[in-house]
Amino acid sequence: MSRRLACLLAPTLCWTTVATAGEASLADLSLEELVRLDVSAVSRKAQKLSDTPAAITVLSAADIRRSGARSVPEALREVPGVIVAQIGSGRWAVGVRGAEGRFSNKLLVQIDGRSVYSPLFSGVFWEALDVMLADVERIEVIRGPGASLWGANAVNGVINIVTRKATTSLGGLVSASVDDRGNPTVAVRQGVSLGDAGAMRVYAKGSDLAPSHTRDGRSEPDYNRGWLAGFRMDGAGSGVDAWMLQGNTSRRTSGENINTSSLTGDGLLIPLDFVFESTNLLGRYNWGLAGGEASLQAYMDHQLANVGTYGRGTVNTADLDFQHRLVPSGTHELMWGLGARMVQTEIIATSAVLNLTPPRRNVRVFSAFVQDEITLDPQTWKLTLGGRFEYSSLARFEPQPTARLMWTPNLKDSLWASWSRAARTLSIGESDASILFGAQPTPAGSPFPLVVVGSRPGPGWNRRAERVDTLELGYRRNLGNGSVEAVLFHNNYHRLVSEWYDPSGLILPTSSLPVEPFVAPLQYMQRGSEGSARSHGVELAVDVPVTDALRLQASYTLMDTRVRRGADEAAAVGGRALEQAAPQHWGTLRMSFNLGGGKEVDVAARHVGAVGAGDVPAYTAVDFRYAWRVSRYFDLYFVAQNLFDPLHLEYVSNFFPSQPVYQPRRAFIQGVWRF
Amino acid sequence: MIRHLCRLLLLLAFGLVGSAGMAAPPPGEYQIKAAYLINFARYVEWPSGRLPVGGVLRLCILGRDPFGGGLEGLDGRQVQGREVRLREVDNLEQAQDCHLVFVSGSEERRMGLILRGLAGRGVLTVSDIEGFAEAGGGIGLVTEENRVRFDINQASLVRDGLRASSQLLRLGRQVLGMERVSR
Numbered sequence: 131m132s133r134r135l136a137c138l139l140a141p142t143l144c145w146t147t148v149a150t151a152g153e154a155s156l157a158d159l160s161l162e163e164l165v166r167l168d169v170s171a172v173s174r175k176a177q178k179l180s181d182t183p184a185a186i187t188v189l190s191a192a193d194i195r196r197s198g199a200r201s202v203p204e205a206l207r208e209v210p211g212v213i214v215a216q217i218g219s220g221r222w223a224v225g226v227r228g229a230e231g232r233f234s235n236k237l238l239v240q241i242d243g244r245s246v247y248s249p250l251f252s253g254v255f256w257e258a259l260d261v262m263l264a265d266v267e268r269i270e271v272i273r274g275p276g277a278s279l280w281g282a283n284a285v286n287g288v289i290n291i292v293t294r295k296a297t298t299s300l301g302g303l304v305s306a307s308v309d310d311r312g313n314p315t316v317a318v319r320q321g322v323s324l325g326d327a328g329a330m331r332v333y334a335k336g337s338d339l340a341p342s343h344t345r346d347g348r349s350e351p352d353y354n355r356g357w358l359a360g361f362r363m364d365g366a367g368s369g370v371d372a373w374m375l376q377g378n379t380s381r382r383t384s385g386e387n388i389n390t391s392s393l394t395g396d397g398l399l400i401p402l403d404f405v406f407e408s409t410n411l412l413g414r415y416n417w418g419l420a421g422g423e424a425s426l427q428a429y430m431d432h433q434l435a436n437v438g439t440y441g442r443g444t445v446n447t448a449d450l451d452f453q454h455r456l457v458p459s460g461t462h463e464l465m466w467g468l469g470a471r472m473v474q475t476e477i478i479a480t481s482a483v484l485n486l487t488p489p490r491r492n493v494r495v496f497s498a499f500v501q502d503e504i505t506l507d508p509q510t511w512k513l514t515l516g517g518r519f520e521y522s523s524l525a526r527f528e529p530q531p532t533a534r535l536m537w538t539p540n541l542k543d544s545l546w547a548s549w550s551r552a553a554r555t556l557s558i559g560e561s562d563a564s565i566l567f568g569a570q571p572t573p574a575g576s577p578f579p580l581v582v583v584g585s586r587p588g589p590g591w592n593r594r595a596e597r598v599d600t601l602e603l604g605y606r607r608n609l610g611n612g613s614v615e616a617v618l619f620h621n622n623y624h625r626l627v628s629e630w631y632d633p634s635g636l637i638l639p640t641s642s643l644p645v646e647p648f649v650a651p652l653q654y655m656q657r658g659s660e661g662s663a664r665s666h667g668v669e670l671a672v673d674v675p676v677t678d679a680l681r682l683q684a685s686y687t688l689m690d691t692r693v694r695r696g697a698d699e700a701a702a703v704g705g706r707a708l709e710q711a712a713p714q715h716w717g718t719l720r721m722s723f724n725l726g727g728g729k730e731v732d733v734a735a736r737h738v739g740a741v742g743a744g745d746v747p748a749y750t751a752v753d754f755r756y757a758w759r760v761s762r763y764f765d766l767y768f769v770a771q772n773l774f775d776p777l778h779l780e781y782v783s784n785f786f787p788s789q790p791v792y793q794p795r796r797a798f799i800q801g802v803w804r805f
Numbered sequence: 806m807i808r809h810l811c812r813l814l815l816l817l818a819f820g821l822v823g824s825a826g827m828a829a830p831p832p833g834e835y836q837i838k839a840a841y842l843i844n845f846a847r848y849v850e851w852p853s854g855r856l857p858v859g860g861v862l863r864l865c866i867l868g869r870d871p872f873g874g875g876l877e878g879l880d881g882r883q884v885q886g887r888e889v890r891l892r893e894v895d896n897l898e899q900a901q902d903c904h905l906v907f908v909s910g911s912e913e914r915r916m917g918l919i920l921r922g923l924a925g926r927g928v929l930t931v932s933d934i935e936g937f938a939e940a941g942g943g944i945g946l947v948t949e950e951n952r953v954r955f956d957i958n959q960a961s962l963v964r965d966g967l968r969a970s971s972q973l974l975r976l977g978r979q980v981l982g983m984e985r986v987s988r
Contacts, residue, residue, distance in 0.1 A: 161972065164837060164841055164844065166952070167952065295936075366960075372940075421921075422921075463915075509869065541869055541871070
């Protein structure tokens with residue numbers, strides 16, 4: 131601090147010190163001197179990405195820490211194109227380029243190569259997903275179709291959560307936090323060296339997350355608690371051949387209120403409790419093959435979701451994945467791979483409200499991908515052609531191609547354009563379930579006072595995957611220690627799953643119904659693949675160091691989703707659901723201050739536009755974080771969220787008719803010990 | 806309320822810009838990294854068959870040059886009685902002829918391939934790609950708390966017949982694969 135003050139008071143003094151350490155003489159400095167030399171400005175990851183013809187954002191461990199996030203969705207809030215809304219205690223709606231929802235079905239999420247996308251509901255159970263954030267090395271967010279490399283369901287984006295190698299997480303860590311209402315989170319990790327064999331860490335985490343509030347800000351309509359335990363082993367990091375083995379087991383229980391209509395038309399709240407259990411084991415081996423590099427990965431995963439008294443779903447997955455990157459020859463750089471996945475699903479409905487035919491499915495998926503990166507002009511023009519070919523016993527063959535052209539006229543600028551096609555396989559729920567939602571009053575003058583509404587697959591439904599064609603144009607400028615990025619995108623969706631009123635009208639059931647009022651006419655909604663929509667938008671991101679002590683990061687997304695013009699009513703319904711699913715614009719601004727002495731202050735503001743579905747108004751939230759590195763062994767954080775906002779609604783859960791929940795001001799204090 | 810806060814913070818931000826504008830910056834990250842490269846050439850010993858005394862030490866950059874001309878001053882310098890010659894290479898075959906290869910961040914996606922292609926050929930690999938030494942590279946440059954430090958993978962160096970001086974090993978932030986060597 132005093133040195134800085136001296137520089138401010140007498141700039142000439144500082145000039146001289148710099149001159150002596152100028153360019154010509156730097157090379158003559160000894161190693162000892164170099165090690166102690168301060169850098170003016172540190173370049174960031176942006177540089178490494180300048181080579182990639184796709185809209186990629188990488189959140190480093192430091193980015194995650196400074197965001198004050200305690201969960202993965204929170205950390206994603208500042209990524210352009212990604213919209214995150216809290217819809218309950220530990221419950222999130224995360225979408226990329228629109229398509230937001232409780233189960234963002236067009237977004238693939240993977241942890242260390244293991245998919246956490248549930249084939250039951252086509253989406254991620256964010257409330258069941260828990261990770262040791264302290265051991266996450268980075269989160270890669272790829273917007274736009276990633277299908278050619280990652281496979282089906284990477285329609286609007288892929289999120290890869292990559293944890294640290296065990297060889298870099300030696301030693302112990304205890305992280306404990308408590309919020310303003312006394313909700314605790316505790317995580318412990320111990321890393322040990324296995325000598326020549328490598329290293330291993332074991333960890334465990336338990337948390338009881340803060341509840342949301344109701345509109346009046348008083349009662350607490352939900353909860354989410356549970357634990358996670360696991361290990362990761364890595365081979366010694368000295369060779370180029372590497373192996374890794376990891377396993378996780380977790381259990382979470384969460385509850386919320388479901389809004390139902392009653393006979394009198396008043397809303398009735400029914401509590402719904404969930405139990406999620408998951409266990410998995412994953413191994414990976416990298417080795418040299420034919421001069422190139424190969425990797426083989428295998429995992430097994432068991433998931434169980436118990437939904438109140440309604441039913442229970444289990445998913446067992448076995449996955450094998452092989453990839454081979456060949457040595458570049460001439461102008462070609464080739465990569466290919468093969469994959470096989472067996473998925474066994476079972477949904478046992480314990481209430482007559484839900485019915486699945488068939489209740490059990492055995493799905494086999496075989497896939498192959500190939501990608502060729504062609505250098506058209508050394509260091510300036512590159513063309514990437516790729517495709518994934520997937521055979522699934524549940525769906526038709528869907529080729530997923532991509533073509534990407536990149537121009538890098540100099541070290542700073544890169545311009546790229548791409549076209550890709552991706553597919554989203556239907557979920558088991560969408561394809562097989564019949565559900566009775568409950569009674570709804572009918573308009574005056576109707577012969578019946580109320581009808582019971584249900585949803586079921588339409589007759590003769592050809593269950594093909596949803597499809598999107600995407601065009602993207604991106605520009606990136608590397609500012610040395612900062613970056614500017616802009617991406618334009620256009621999505622054309624086909625065969626979106628949609629629902630419309632059964633044209634045959636009301637059915638008078640012959641036996642009594644499992645829902646109130648037990649005897650009533652039935653109106654079914656039919657499901658089919660009739661929806662179509664288009665969306666386009668722009669994503670902007672700026673990251674600039676203003677001074678040594680202050681960094682500014684901003685992101686802004688503007689987008690529009692519309693039903694395709696000329697679409698018939700059935701098509702319009704599916705498109706409209708997508709149109710209403712996300713705000714049309716949102717932006718974030720973060721100021722990160724380094725105060726010296728190991729103290730950091732972060733102020734982040736975000737504004738999110740209104741969402742059509744659920745009539746969610748626009749809101750602005752400001753978060754504050756103070757961090758103090760007390761010693762080499764101890765860090766202390768203080769975080770306050772929603773500073774100027776007593777209560778706001780972020781999204782209305784759109785899968786179950788959940789009670790809308792509001793987010794209050796929150797604060798927590800966290801200590802992290804390393805030893 | 807929020808608008809006021811934003812205005813206040815912006816004022817604060819620009820206030821800091823103004824003050825920082827007066828103080829001249831210390832050397833840039835890549836100037837320091839360039840200085841490291843020449844130091845690594847000083848403190849690492851190549852097998853005499855690979856690099857004879859009086860020969861030319863080829864220092865190469867694989868991929869896009871992030872130094873922005875900052876390496877030019879190194880060309881023609883004398884190190885351990887050898888002349889340093891700078892070269893930009895863009896494929897593995899060319900890189901195999903070099904003595905010291907700086908793997909640019911642009912090659913991050915090919916890091917595994919590159920390390921495999923250069924293993925056992927008496928090439929000292931240096932890079933600032935994250936986890937470079939961990940992944941089997943020779944020396945990884947790491948920026949930590951505004952300083953550039955380095956990690957050495959001693960097992961990789963030994964495999965490639967390179968000898969790092971004790972001074973280099975002492976100043977490394979982390980030396981990987983040491984147990985293996987001492988045995």
